[in-house]
Amino acid sequence: MDMSFFARVIFLALCLYSAVGRAADVDNVGFLILNYHDILEEEERVPPFDRIAVNKTHLEDHFAWLKKNNYHVISIQDLVDAQHGEKALPSKAVILTFDDGYLSFYTRALPLLKKYKYPATLAVVGSWLDQKASHNNIPLMSAAQVREVMASGLVEIASHSYDLHHGVVANPQGSEESAVTSRLYSSEYEEYEKDEDYRKRLFQELNKSSERLLQVLGQRPRVMVWPYGEYNTIALEAAKMAGMSLTMGLDDGVNTLANVHAMKRMMLADDPNVQQFAEIVTKKRVGRELRVAHVDMDYIYDDDEEQTAKNLSALVERIAQSGANTVYLQAYSDPDGDGNADKLYFPNRHLPVRRDMFNYVAFQLRKRAGVKVYAWMPIMAYKADVPLKWYVKEWRDGEPQLSRHVYTRLSPFNPEARQFVGEIYEDLSKHCDFNGILFHDDGILSDFEDVSPQALEFARDVWGLPGEFDKLHASSELRLRWAQHKTELIGQFTDYLTDRVRFYRPYISTARNFYSLPLLKPYSEEWYAQSFPAFMKHYDYVAIEAMPFMEDAENPKQWLTELVQKTAQVPGGLDKMVFELQTVNWKKQQDIPMAVFGEQFQILKKNGAKHIGYYPDNLYHDQPKLEELKKYFPVARKE
Incomplete structure (x- = not known):
């Protein structure tokens, strides 16, 4: 081998790629280290x-x-x-x-x-x-x-x-x-x-x-x-x-x-x-642009291991040709597509292993396609054999009940649930080599969540808010304060998960999926517990869903333009934001035409977007179309 x-x-x-602000000022407070290996004579350079x-x-x-x-x-x-x-x-x-x-x-x-x-x-x-x-x-x-x-x-x-x-x-x-x-x-x-x-x-x-x-x-x-x-x-x-x-x-x-x-x-x-x-x-090689392919491992997996190997080979060749320099790679298995982790693609102590293959796939992508690989992982959405009290509760019919949200989320207020997820992330980092973590978009709490006893006690004892749902929900001012605290709590929870990973992989970067509405309408933090300024503080990159058809935007071009402009209003925002375009119109079950994809890519670039990606990548029917993608995606990768 x-x-x-x-x-x-x-x-x-x-x-x-260096996170924004990572480089110190060598003129004043820092020092550079330069690294060489073999030194050749001119005639040896053949x-x-x-x-x-x-x-x-x-x-x-x-x-x-x-x-x-x-x-x-x-x-x-x-x-x-x-x-x-x-x-x-x-x-x-x-x-x-x-x-x-x-x-x-x-x-x-x-x-x-x-x-x-x-x-x-x-x-x-x-x-x-x-x-x-x-x-x-x-x-x-x-x-x-x-x-x-x-x-x-x-x-x-x-x-x-x-x-x-x-x-x-x-x-x-x-x-x-x-x-x-x-x-x-x-x-x-x-x-x-x-x-x-x-x-x-x-x-x-x-x-x-x-x-x-x-x-x-x-x-x-x-x-x-x-x-x-x-x-x-x-x-x-x-x-x-x-x-x-x-x-x-x-x-x-x-x-x-x-x-x-x-x-x-x-x-x-x-x-x-x-x-x-x-x-x-x-x-110092800072400020490079990301071109991100967001890949479902479930598309690569096959019960037949030989077919899986063929699928992987095709994926690696496709990514190598595409111009992508970063891959967000699914590390969990979600065959029913509900966004929850049913199994994992790496050895761990808590969930079934569909196949131990994340490390190998990541290695092949890094080695043969020359890209960085981020492990795409849920924050809270795990279907696990754990006590029901570990899960997020929503207020419904006058009492706390298990949330009906599509994401079956473990509560970030529950210490045992936090430890459970932390151990999954630790096991990932023990057994797999990768360049970063992409936190899934399951990290949300609505204005009716979380009302588990521990969450309400936390709101009362730690945040100084009312400990009863009716009082928390009594005014928009209280609802927003509650949401802002929850936003920060989830951010701190992902910091904890990052620390568990960095024990074994100290050099990883972080990114987190971000819904578009909390950026376009900041008051909607109340409904999501998401905020761009808060995300800027906790992550190296923020991956926003720049998907106008999913959001039923009346004018997709204008919608995308506003998305970039709102990002630019936050200091340093464009340095951290990754705009993820959709390649499938899920509501119509149709592929996005490459003419539309290309136009949207150019709108993002024209308005100042630096980092651009797409989801999903489907190698089986060439979506997005590779020959077209190569016109938009390549940036300097090996300077």
């Missing part, structure tokens, strides 16, 4: 060559540009001194890192570092020092050469693990993924690595890495550079226990002293010339 991690690494480094290699001439151009533009290349010791308050970081601070310990660092990069008097960090793999003269046919440095570069006084030697720079079988389909963050899957026993075994493996591995570098260098490393940029909370803890409290992943953006435990690094790939390098350093 081919790991093909270079494609994944490039994707992580080049296609990771296809096929490693996309993460850089021409030596370009490397010197990069160094010269940094010097000319008053950037200050700092060492790890400078960073530690600043961390301890012994001195301040200079403005425009930059750290240079080189991964894998290739011989070209010794022969080509080190002379340039000496010429410019630039410090750098070299990350080496312990087992490669012991066993290998090359990696992927690229010569590696010897232990003696590593000692020599350290003795130069310019180079900090960091751990790149002892033997985690490879993939491990991470699912029943056999795809190989990060040895740091993946649970080993045994096809013989059809089971995943247990929590305690996974934890033990990481702690032993990082301790062994530290011990090996002590033997080679006479001192332990204080920096851990994660292979492929992959890490999680357990890995960070293991690194700290092994003496490496400074760690580095792969993520675009600027660092501050507050995040030295898991620093971002910007990979230099595709051999950027000096103009491209300047663009990367100054703009």
